[in-house]
Amino acid sequence: MGNEKIYQMDFSKVYYLLVSKAEKKGRTRQEVDEVIRWLTGSSRSELEGMLERPVAYGDFFNQKTCME
Numbered sequence: 001m002g003n004e005k006i007y008q009m010d011f012s013k014v015y016y017l018l019v020s021k022a023e024k025k026g027r028t029r030q031e032v033d034e035v036i037r038w039l040t041g042s043s044r045s046e047l048e049g050m051l052e053r054p055v056a057y058g059d060f061f062n063q064k065t066c067m068e
Contacts, residue, residue: 007058011050014057 006014015036019029037047040061050060 007056009057011055011057011060012052015051 015032019032022028022032033044033047036042037044042050
């Protein structure tokens with residue numbers, strides 16, 4: 001799968017794939033959340049909000065990194 005396809009996928013779908021992979025490796029959802037919040041500067045409520053509405057994975061990271 002090319003990068004462009006991943007960037008166009010819904011953030012919540014990619015998020016749950018990341019959580020699933022992390023759990024298979026003995027990690028937790030909280031650790032995934034911590035890394036995403038650290039990378040983007042998002043709060044817990046912002047991250048939860050992104051999971052509830054449709055937003056492309058690439059757009060999520062572009063929004064968060066361009067805000068600074």
